[in-house]
Each structure stands twice: as C-alpha cells, then as structure tokens.
Amino acid sequence: MKSMLLAYLFELVDRNVRFFMHLEKINHEFYLDAKGSDKVAFIDEYKVCLKKQFEMIHVITKEIQRPGEGPHLELLFSQIRSGISLVGRLHSEGLHFLPRPSEPVELERFSRIIDSQYIKWPETLKETSQSISFFPTEDISETVFKKSALEAFKDEINDYVREYNLTREALSDSSLPHIIGIEASVPSGKSLHITIPRIDSANPARWPTLLHEIAHHIIADDFFDSCMLDDFKSKYLDMSPYVHNVFQGDDKRLSLWLLECWCDIFATFVIGPSFFFSQYAAFLFAEPSCHLNPQTSQNYPPAALRLKLILVVMQHRWKIVVNHDLYKLLSEALNLYRKVSVINSGPDISYTQRDIDGVYQLFKEFFLGAFFRNETLDPSDSLKDVVKQYFRKIEDIDLNLIDEMVNNIKKGYPVPSAKVIPDKIDERPTSLQEILLSAWIYRQRNMSQDVVDILSTNKSDEECYTEILEVFSRYDQSILRSIQVSEWFQLFFSKERTYSNDAIRNHSYATPGGMFVDCEIYRLLERKNVVVSPLISLEQIGSSSLDVRLGTSFQIFNRTGRGFIDFTDEESTNTFQNNSKSIDLDFLESITIHPGQFVLGHTMEYIKLEENLAAEIEGRSSFARMGLEIHMTAGFIDPGFEGVITLEIFNAGTMPVVLYPGMRIAQLRFIPVNTPARAYNRKAEAKYKGFLTHNYSLQDKDLEVKCIKEEKLRYYVKRTC
Amino acid sequence: MTHRISIQSDFQEFDLDDRVVCERVADRIETNNENDIILDTSKCLLGYDATCRVVDKVIDELISVTGESKLTVVSDYQFPEEIVISFLFRGSKYISSDMGGSSYRTDIIQEELKKSLLGKNISIFVELNGRTQKLV
Numbered sequence A: 001m002k003s004m005l006l007a008y009l010f011e012l013v014d015r016n017v018r019f020f021m022h023l024e025k026i027n028h029e030f031y032l033d034a035k036g037s038d039k040v041a042f043i044d045e046y047k048v049c050l051k052k053q054f055e056m057i058h059v060i061t062k063e064i065q066r067p068g069e070g071p072h073l074e075l076l077f078s079q080i081r082s083g084i085s086l087v088g089r090l091h092s093e094g095l096h097f098l099p100r101p102s103e104p105v106e107l108e109r110f111s112r113i114i115d116s117q118y119i120k121w122p123e124t125l126k127e128t129s130q131s132i133s134f135f136p137t138e139d140i141s142e143t144v145f146k147k148s149a150l151e152a153f154k155d156e157i158n159d160y161v162r163e164y165n166l167t168r169e170a171l172s173d174s175s176l177p178h179i180i181g182i183e184a185s186v187p188s189g190k191s192l193h194i195t196i197p198r199i200d201s202a203n204p205a206r207w208p209t210l211l212h213e214i215a216h217h218i219i220a221d222d223f224f225d226s227c228m229l230d231d232f233k234s235k236y237l238d239m240s241p242y243v244h245n246v247f248q249g250d251d252k253r254l255s256l257w258l259l260e261c262w263c264d265i266f267a268t269f270v271i272g273p274s275f276f277f278s279q280y281a282a283f284l285f286a287e288p289s290c291h292l293n294p295q296t297s298q299n300y301p302p303a304a305l306r307l308k309l310i311l312v313v314m315q316h317r318w319k320i321v322v323n324h325d326l327y328k329l330l331s332e333a334l335n336l337y338r339k340v341s342v343i344n345s346g347p348d349i350s351y352t353q354r355d356i357d358g359v360y361q362l363f364k365e366f367f368l369g370a371f372f373r374n375e376t377l378d379p380s381d382s383l384k385d386v387v388k389q390y391f392r393k394i395e396d397i398d399l400n401l402i403d404e405m406v407n408n409i410k411k412g413y414p415v416p417s418a419k420v421i422p423d424k425i426d427e428r429p430t431s432l433q434e435i436l437l438s439a440w441i442y443r444q445r446n447m448s449q450d451v452v453d454i455l456s457t458n459k460s461d462e463e464c465y466t467e468i469l470e471v472f473s474r475y476d477q478s479i480l481r482s483i484q485v486s487e488w489f490q491l492f493f494s495k496e497r498t499y500s501n502d503a504i505r506n507h508s509y510a511t512p513g514g515m516f517v518d519c520e521i522y523r524l525l526e527r528k529n530v531v532v533s534p535l536i537s538l539e540q541i542g543s544s545s546l547d548v549r550l551g552t553s554f555q556i557f558n559r560t561g562r563g564f565i566d567f568t569d570e571e572s573t574n575t576f577q578n579n580s581k582s583i584d585l586d587f588l589e590s591i592t593i594h595p596g597q598f599v600l601g602h603t604m605e606y607i608k609l610e611e612n613l614a615a616e617i618e619g620r621s622s623f624a625r626m627g628l629e630i631h632m633t634a635g636f637i638d639p640g641f642e643g644v645i646t647l648e649i650f651n652a653g654t655m656p657v658v659l660y661p662g663m664r665i666a667q668l669r670f671i672p673v674n675t676p677a678r679a680y681n682r683k684a685e686a687k688y689k690g691f692l693t694h695n696y697s698l699q700d701k702d703l704e705v706k707c708i709k710e711e712k713l714r715y716y717v718k719r720t721c
Numbered sequence B: 001m002t003h004r005i006s007i008q009s010d011f012q013e014f015d016l017d018d019r020v021v022c023e024r025v026a027d028r029i030e031t032n033n034e035n036d037i038i039l040d041t042s043k044c045l046l047g048y049d050a051t052c053r054v055v056d057k058v059i060d061e062l063i064s065v066t067g068e069s070k071l072t073v074v075s076d077y078q079f080p081e082e083i084v085i086s087f088l089f090r091g092s093k094y095i096s097s098d099m100g101g102s103s104y105r106t107d108i109i110q111e112e113l114k115k116s117l118l119g120k121n122i123s124i125f126v127e128l129n130g131r132t133q134k135l136v
Helices: A002-030 A038-065 A071-097 A105-118 A149-171 A209-218 A223-239 A241-247 A251-271 A274-285 A303-317 A319-323 A325-344 A353-371 A399-410 A432-456 A461-493 A502-506 A518-526 A570-578 A703-720 B007-011 B019-028 B051-064 B081-089 B106-116
Strands: A131-137 A143-145 A191-197 A417-419 A427-429 A530-533 A546-549 A553-557 A580-584 A591-593 A598-602 A606-609 A613-619 A646-651 A657-659 A664-672 B002-006 B036-040 B069-075 B122-128 B131-134
Touching: A002 A038, A002 A071, A002 A274, A002 A325, A002 A432, A002 A461, A038 A071, A038 A432, A038 A461, A071 A274, A071 A325, A105 A131, A105 A209, A105 A251, A105 A432, A105 A461, A143 A209, A191 A209, A209 A251, A209 A274, A223 A241, A223 A251, A223 A353, A241 A251, A241 A353, A251 A274, A251 A303, A251 A353, A251 A432, A274 A303, A274 A325, A274 A432, A303 A319, A303 A325, A303 A353, A319 A325, A325 A432, A325 B019, A399 A417, A399 A432, A399 A461, A417 A461, A427 A461, A432 A461, A518 A530, A518 A664, A530 A546, A591 A598, A591 A646, A606 A613, B002 B007, B007 B019, B007 B036, B019 B051, B036 B051, B051 B069, B051 B081, B051 B122, B069 B081, B081 B106, B081 B122
Parallel strands: A131 A191, B002 B036, B036 B069, B069 B122
Antiparallel strands: A143 A191, A417 A427, A530 A606, A546 A664, A553 A580, A553 A598, A591 A657, A598 A646, A613 A664, B122 B131
16 A cells, blocks of 8 residues: 555656646746846746645655554545645646747657558548647647648548638629639648647657557547447447446447547557556546546546556566566556556446456457457467557567666666677667667656655755756656667668677776776777767777767857856856757757857767767867867766766858768777776765756856855845845 | 355455456365355356356356255346346356357257266256246
8 A cells, every 4th residue: 555655656756847847847938037027926836836745745655654554544645635636637727827938759659650661551641641630738638639620620621611611602793802722722731730738848758649549540439339349348348237328328438438449459459568658647636537438528438447558468568578577667657547446436427447457347348359369379470460460560569678678777878779699799779669668667667666765865845856856857868869869770770780899898807007908998889988878880990999979969159249158157147058059959950060159969879888988079180171079178087977078169261061960070098097086976976966967067066166256245145235 | 064155255355357356266266175055146247258167166066066956146237137147157178069159049058067967966056036947
C-alpha cells in the first residue's frame, strides 16, 4: 500500500513540477525583460500556488513514511488524487491567459520519425500523412482533429460560394458579381492535427500517447460499425449478459469502445511498451472521474480495462517482456491505476466491476483473434497481414540493450546510440521505440525513487523543489537530445563504410607519455576511460585526436548599442541574455555564421573524461582555412569533465559560412595527467558540468564576482545613506 | 477431507489473467496433502496462458498424493462452459496439442487431459454457477 502511495505521489510531483517548468519557460521566453509587470506577477502567483502544493506533497511523504498502516493511508490517496485534479484544472482553466512557449524541435522530429520510419499509411491517406502536426493546448487529454476548425471553415466558405453562384444563376441576375475561383483558392488541408497538453509538449515520455490519436486517423470512424462490430456481435453478443449489462443494446457505444481499444493496441505495436506507460500517465492526469463514469464519458472504455488489454496484447507480441523487471513495472502501474479508479467510482455507474471484467475477457479474445494469426506461434511472425500492412518495420525488443540504456540514463548520459556488441566499441543508433522504453523504465524504477529520496531528506521545501526540478529537467533534456541525435546518427550510419580500423585495433599498445595516439584513443574508448556518446564512426579517430561533431543548439548574439556586459550587475546580466537568442536546429537545417559574427554552439557528443585524463579541443584545419574559430582561448578540458563541450564559434574570415549539425568541426586531444585531489566532476562549484547543450557564460556564479557584487551593493547603499 | 482454496480471500489476488500473478499464487498454494481440492476462482479474471499455471500446480500436487484425488475448479463467470474451460486449461502443460488462438473446444481439452492424466487417479470437475461438469 505504501509503495503504491509513493508511486501515486510521484505522479503528483510530476504534474506539479512540469507545470512549474512550463511557467519558467514562459517567463524566460516572454517576460525576462518585464520584471514587475502584471503578467510576471500573475506567473509568480501561479508559482507560489505550486510551491504551496509542493509543501503539501512534502508533508504527505512524511505521513506515508510514518510507521504503521491504517485508514489514514486511504485518505492520503484521496488527497493525492485531489492534488492531481487541481493541477489539471489549473492547466485547463488557467493557462489560457498565458502565451504558449515555443515547442521543442523534437516534437516535429517525433512526427517525422513516426511518419518516415514506423507507419505505412493506407493509400487513401498518403497525402494527408505528409504532415502530422501536434498542437500543445490547454486540454488535459490528447485529441485528434481529422477535420480542424479551419477545414470546417473552408468547407463552409466553399458551400457558401457555391450557393451564392447557384442563387445568382437561378435569379439570372447578371448585375450580381460572379465569384470565380474561390473554391480553388481554398483547397482542402492535408494536415493531421493532434493536441497535447501544454505542460507535456516538452516531455517526450508522454508522446507515445499521440500514436493512439494517429491510429484514429488510420482507421475510419465507422470501421467497427461496418465490419468489426458485426464480427464481434456474431461471436460474442449472445455469449454472456455482460455485454448487455454494459452496453444495453447501444451498438454505437460498443463500436466506440472497440475503436478506442483497437487504437490502443495499434499504438502499442507501433511504438512499443512505452505506450502503456504513456497512456497510464495520461489517464492519471485526465479528470479522474471521467473513466468510470458513464454519464460523463460514455464513449470511452474504462481506462483500467484499456491498460489491461494493452498489457495482455503486449505479452503476446513480445513474450520476453514477462520475464523481465519491466513486467513488474507494468503490473505495478496497472495496479495503481486500478486502485485509483476504484476510489473514483461513484454512485452513477450503472454496471458492476464484474460486468467490466466480462467485457474485458471478451474484448481480449476478440482482439487477440483480430491481431494475431496464432497466439502460440513466434510472436514476431504472428501479426496478421491486415495489421502488418500499416507498419514500415516490425521492431523487436532487446531487453539487455534496454537495461544498458537505462544504466546510461542513470549515469546522466543521453542514449542516442548503443553498442552493437557489449564491451565492443562499435555503436548503432538507437530507435525511438528503444529510447522511449528506456526512458520509461528509468522513470518508473529509478527516477521515482530518487524523487522520493529527495522528499525524505530533512532539506527545506525550497531545496527539495530545486533538486527535483533539476531531476525532471535533466530527464527531459536527456531524452530529447537522444531522440534528436539518434536521427543524425541514423543518417550517417546508413552510409556504407570504407574505412578499416584494423590497423588501430591491432597496433601494439604504446607506453603512455605525452599526448595519446590513435591506438591508445581506441583503447581509452574501449575501456570507457573516455565516454563519447554517440561515437558515430571510428573514422573520427585521427592519428592523435578524436574528431567531434557540431551539435544542434546555438546561442546567437545580437549586435546592439544597448547595455554592456557586467556580471556584477544583475540588470546587465539579463540584458546580455536578452540580447541573444537560443535556437535549436531541426534535422538538415543549417546556421550561417557571418564574418565577424560570434555564436555559441556545442559538440554533438556528450563527453566524459576519467579523472586521470585531460583533453584539449582544437578546430579542424578545413574550417580554420575558411576563417572559422571554434573556441576562444578556452580549449582546455579538465580531468573528470562531463557534458557536451560548448564551442565559441567566430567567423574571422570574409565569407559567411554555413554549418550543419553533424559536421566534424573540432578535434579532441587527450593528455594523461596524475589524478587530481579534486577532479572537475567532484567540485561543487564547477559551473559547466553535465550540460546537454551549450550554455551561457556563468561568470556571475564565480565567487569573486559574487563578492564584488555584494560589496558594491553595500558600498553604494552606505554612500547613499 | 475437502480443502478449499479461494484465490480472492486466501491470496488477495483477482487477476488470474496475469502470468506473473499466477506464478506467484502457484508458488504459495498449499494443498496440505489433501486429495479433494476445490479451487475457487470466483470474482477473478481468467485467461489463456496464465490461469492454467495455477490449475497445473494443483494438479501436480494432487498427482503426488497417494490414492484417488479430485479437483473441482469453481468459477462464477456467466460465459458458456466451453469458454470458461478454455480460460482455465488452455496453455496447460497437460495439454500437448497446439490449440491455436480461437479454439474453445471442450472435447479436445477433455481428450488431451485424459491422455496426459491416464493412470494418475485424478478426476477433474468444473463447477460453473452451481452446475458441475466432469472433465476427467
């Protein structure tokens, strides 16, 4: 009971923290310069409310951890549920008043990967599938618009024009102008519009749910009305009273339930087990009462039934899942949802749980028969062709690899790549399915525990909140980067290699001294003395260096006559940040660096050095010859450093230079050093550790800058007095 | 003496459609060397490839008891008998043939069980909503 409560509490923390992060993003994007404005005050009020709720969360944690069981635990369940419901209401009713921050490019990327790698669209939908657009909205659940409001408007305009012209002809009134060509100028749209809750737009773990909405698009609304419904009825309708008790002869409702379940199962097969978790989180966040209350949600099957169905088809699709720790996590999530939904059940429900169980049993039989040719065959071969036709690839799950990925996330690394053979150096890009599954396993197994551990300490609410915000922010960034970089890796990986690294592999190991050479770098990588994630190609290893690639995020600084850089002055620091813009390039996009222009970038690779190893970064001669510098006198990397390396890019040439992420732009040289007493990763005051993207100058965090700032303030106050 | 095992009240489990739950229940089942067992699955979910693990465990125990033994599996599902029987026995180690995903035929299940349990002195009954049918 207590572990279940803590798991539920973690979900409330998730909702609270993500809301807070969303507000921070709005603040940063729109109001950094507007201190003291009404809007900022409004956002601050929100934040105060969320922090107040967090104080409650802190208290509830201590309550749960108090020894002994008792009825108070049930009460805590209700309190957590109310908390989640409250955040939901705040989301749907309050966020209208605040602007929407930019969406992460990875959301676009997600739709592109789904479109290009996973789903094979039916012929009738091929044109539409060209653009799946996701819209973060205030709704707390996802919705698909096969026909958006704009489309409906276009239809109405076209009808209106047609009617006008017909009237004109009927009246034979040539004095009325003839409207020509408007129909052609308002063509029907080709986008599939899907909404996602705003606070989840930058939370990739919640994106698998979007596959359910895409499935709605693939299957026609009346699909079950026309054939599947008849099939179901002929097999099961007279078999038991359960179907009658639940649907009471309402065929429309039965077909809608079947449709929802079909979409769930389809989505599971496309994106893998992460879909289960993602739906579970979506159901927990959606207004809790809607799933078991037929008055408010007659068209949706109870969420617990849906989750159980997803779980059972998953077992048939990937039999390996049952024998892994993953299954325990899935079962725990299902049990928690069952517990929550029992609490939610109100007096309005016209059928019993046993009726729902009966319907579940029939749905299970029906869908196993609909999706699998023979459930006892090899699962990878047993999907029916009618289902397979929608898939570009049938991906299997390598749970050893997933475990390795989870371990890497745990260490703070992004996971865009995985070893082809364990303990060997060669890597391959990880798939979206693998990244999302490892993200969920990490979340359920490790992250939830980490958050509970933070809550269990005696730290203040403020300290706990800051730490937990960091945990969530790190998690999102890590998964987003993994999705982003794996797509680049895929691009380079697909090309045939001509390079042979046998010479490096077989070269005898030299005595360390001075700078490491190729065979030594190879061994450093093999033994993980240096972690480079991803290591796209062994061609990156030069005679005494390792080439690194350009990453996808940049900070572009505006030329301005306003302000100056003085980190002892807070206003100046804000002005400095406001005078720049952070951009995140989408796949195949580029950045142009003009002569005299300075931008910050970063390496695509996440680097970790052992404590007895330092490195130097230098530009590559090909870029130097264009006049491009990639660092500004800050090329030394301390032993124990971890993170992407920020590049200070300057065009000293006379021509603009176009740069694409993925280009090998710099090189690292490795130097053995004695293990220092305090390596970079161990220094509490280290400012630039573990970053997943470029970062600003954090000079204001330097002790001497802080001292000057404080002293200046004291001195001026004294003088003024 | 008759020994009654109720999944709901003895183990606080109801999802016998879950392999892991069934394995957990099977590990905990104790028949106390009795040779007349009633396995009550009332209010439980049942399902292919899972429930049979619990049933198999009880059959194993009964086979090891000297003399004649009897198993009665109770369910309260209001499904046709052949469906419930298939939920209980499909996937069992005592059924060797590949019955496929949509076969509910009780006669095949019965035949297979009889073949596997020949000479083991065990009889198996299914009691569904108060109506009892002998399988073996």
